[in-house]
Amino acid sequence: MSKATNDPKNPAPSPARKDVVRAEKLQAGYSGKAVCGVVSFSLHSSQSLALVGPNGAGKSTVVKTLVGQLEAVSGTTLINGAEVDDRTLDFRREVAVVFDDDAFFPSLTVEEHLAIVAAGHGVGDVEEVIASELEFFGLTEQAKSRPYNLSSGQRRRMLLAAAFVRPRSLLVLDEPEQRLDTAMRHRLASRLRAEVDAGLALMVVTHDPDFLSTVATKAIFISDTIHAMTPSQAAKAIASENPHAD
Template identity: 40%
Template sequence: MDDKIIKVRGVTVELEGVPVLRDLSLAVARGEVVAVVGPNGSGKSTLLRSLAGLVPVSAGSVEVFGAPPVDGPAFWRRVAWAADEPAWYPGLTTREHLELMRAVHGEPRLEVEAALELFGLSARADAPPLNLSTGQRQRLALAAALIRPSELLLLDEPERGLDAAFRERLGALLAGYAAAGGTVVAATHDAALATGARQVFPGNQLTS
């Protein structure tokens, strides 16, 4: 059985006429944690966006779950995404944001109170997200991505704003997600997160 849920073959992506990814190939199996690494501007976010069907490829092909990714509800029901800070609902508390995710997605991976505890947000559960610290807001964004069911987690610099202790916990959370059959692709500058994962360098084509 072919267990590759991501297949990128000879992909070139041009932005404003400039090739950002060149002839990139990558295959990712179910249950893998892949760290997309490299310097600023090397195409990490662009690779993630191409996996989500958010940027067109000018050559080659991308398949996720056996078909080209399409930025639509069927795709996003299977894929959780955490990249730039999301827009928060000003009238809802931190807890209510997680309750919303739980209500709309069904079959949550975590109960809301357990997620608040796991992400270190219990003490601030009644505060609106805009009254949280930067790192607390990033924890909430990650909690929102991880509370809902998904098969693939696409993360762009999930370590952004997190303290050292929580970065370590994040590594364990992602490993747990993969051990339960999920697949993670995370662009990261965090050495520890990358060390625990299979590393892919979009700028150097050192992929498999």
């Protein structure tokens, strides 16, 4: 395991490939107090970065800082060359983020929630896109249900579907495998990999070695210190941290 800021298995890209994300000496934390080591990396389109590490290591804190939901203790993050500022329309057009926010409009149905996202992003054929994503996430029969009548896993699927009914050049997922059944995990991983191959930049926090192996093109192990590693090294690291992962 090398202590480095760039993945040795992924050499520096040609100048033509623009950084989608560039984190420089970024330290994440709360109220000025760092929770993990200093992170530096870059992520281009058609690349997928997995952030792995034990519970409480600060992975989600790093991700929230990367997308501007938390103030960095130190360092900077650039997304598409601009300093992170989620108040700009460009940022919100390009960056789709899925955290485990279990907050829903109690009176709206699943498809109405998705319609808000699709319509807000100016998607052409809203109904068709929604129907397609509902089918992918196995929620077609629940389209007219309200979120609080769904199971926890179905609500998770709904949150994930919301990220797919809209355009995006960077997708940020925090433990997307949580609460999903094995089949859904495999389908999601395959789809994400296909999207990454087609040009998407993906940042994902995960504890699932299989998910990571399918999706990631590079990885960072987060703890007190930060280690860049290959996906296979990261998968092994997760497996040794969490032998019960399915």
